Amino acid sequence: MPKLIDCIDAVCFDLDGTLVDTAPDLTSAANMMLLILGGRPLPEERVAAFIGGGIDEFVAKVVEASHVKSDPAQHAAANALFRNLYGQRVFQHSRVYAGVEQTLRALHGLGRKLFCVTNKESRFTLPLLRSAGLSGFFASVLCADRLEDRKPSPNMLLAACNDAGVSPSRTLLVGDSGADVGAAQAAGCRVVAVDYGYHGGVPLAQLQPDGVVSRFQDILELSVGAQQGCHALRAIA
């Protein structure tokens, strides 16, 4: 049976919940913000479920969960405060997941072009990847600095395919959320979901990714099925 990895030329990786467990630092910044705003702190498991749709969405969910009263002006202030606090601690307690470095090295050795495609803004993503020792693996890093690029928009994935000069149908996205699966499906890319990240309770298998893995390194072992083969890839939506 052909391996999925033999059917693709480029691999795009989501960051939060896929490459790095960023929940500890996001929770620390969120709880510092809540303390300043007079809200109740939240446990990390609760905060982790809010990660995936970018910082504005994250802050709105944190504020709502903590029952802090906020009008639009306070909301803008909370967003600015959170960004300031998170910028001071992007890789203090966050950790690269097991198997990530070895697998990225193996994919690099196989000649695959690697990209990071994240809903995180570049001002946090680039220092985080540097501190985590992962920057050197990626041909480029695409960040959702513009609202319209946020996954599930296919924009960043299509830009990565364009950069790599490969067709979306020969590009794989590895991600942890419904937004990742949606972006890949809209771009016509293959998608594998990791189930250890932050999917906010969304049952990823129901979104019909090409595979679901519980360990990062298992993306190297997935097969595409005997009759299906590499040629049965989806067309661009």
Ligand SMILES: O=C(O)COP(=O)(O)O
């Ligand atoms: O910033 C977020 O909420 C999530 O970023 P991700 O796309 O790397 O998971």
Ligand SMILES: [Mg+2]
């Ligand atoms: Mg993610």
